[in-house]
Amino acid sequence: MGDLTMLRSRHLLGIEDLEPAEISLILDTAVAMKEVGTRSIKKVPALRGRTVVNLFFEPSTRTRLSFELAEKRLSADTMGMTTAGSSVVKGETLIDTARTLEAMSPDMIVVRHACSGAAHVLARVCRSSIINAGDGTHEHPTQALLDAFTIQGRKGRLAGVRVAIIGDLAHSRVLRSNVLLLTRMGAEVVACGPATLIPVGLGRMGVTVTTSIDEACEGADVLMMLRVQHERMHGLFLPSVREYFTLFGLTAARLARAKSDAIVMHPGPMNRGVEIASDVADGNQSVILDQVANGVAVRMAVLYLLAGGEQNEGA
């Protein structure tokens, strides 16, 4: 049994705020939550009577559905809001939208927003627990947690595991959260991408930075591919998609440079033929669909732990 039984904050805004023991607590709790998903009745009453609002200001399929499913499996009542067809198109600000929703007394708000720091802003003005489901190019903590859960499930540990993160480093909140989490848990991280997409200061986060995918793949236990985020590129970062694939796409030949039992990960949605070759994405080393399944378990763990409750030792 771990020493820690709770998270220090009632919000999950980023991996940055989490200590290694808190990360372990979430991952351990997710193991139990994963078992719930294997039952014929995949629902437990832990969050009965709690209300969770899913506030998605940016397009999202898997994260939104994953959170919704996690909430439902814990018996919480859920409400969803996406920007299309909401008051946001009429000009309401983020804070006003949140305050309006708060008047309906939800217990938790899951928020995704295109602006970095959006979740932090809500945490300052709201009484509810805020869960960051991705804020701009800043953090996406539940993605990093589910990635870590997947790696731990396959490799049995995080410490000492060599993880190559390859792709659009500049626009990736997935990268940032993963680097913070993996380095904190003792993994060895290599980040690889085109020189135009390497953010300043990445080397100071405790990772090795390279522009050679062959070098990044060499001896890796985990190859984590990042999506090329065309929608966030307001400038000429890449000459062409074909050139990107030639220089940075994960192919079977490059995968062969990694350890023979290396796993291939991708947070989705994938651009086949851009950052990853189809045969690799569908190959037997790919754990991309495991990541989706694990996402539900990890989000259940986060929701459960943040819901809080008074410790009551009764027989």
Added chain:
Amino acid sequence: MPVVMDADRVAKSLTRIAHEIIERNRGIDDLRLVGIRTRGVPIAQRLAACLKDITGTEVPTGVLDITLYRDDLMGHDVGPQPLVRSTEIPFDIDGRDVLLVDDVLYTGRTIRAALDALIDFGRPRSIQLMVLVDRGHRELPIRADYVGRNVPTSKKESVRVHLVEIDGRDEVEVA
């Protein structure tokens, strides 16, 4: 601290209960044991060993974590959530006689949660309850079918069950 059960008494109780189980169920082919975390788990395993000694039959034994079914998860203050650990019931309980096993029966709330959890796994023919110690003070209409020892207590006292597998010794104390 007064010791109400020593190692010898714990062992004898389990043997006696094993005989009672066989008598009451007229055979144990459909019996499935489910230990409630934490200390119900080793007790269930020992009971399975007793049943095997007597009948030669291996009784499938599972583990139930009732945390997600507790009725005290509703506090709205920031506070520690009870640690959730895995439930492992690697067999079908439909149509079987399930024997829930726990260390202490007190308010009955744990057993209420365990019944809810178990029923989410299927529809057993019957659910029975075995506890090492029944200390009284029920808050729900729940009773045990097999009891190691009835120990009258006051609500101020606490009953501490120590088991070799977890605590290094077998002993039940009232403090």
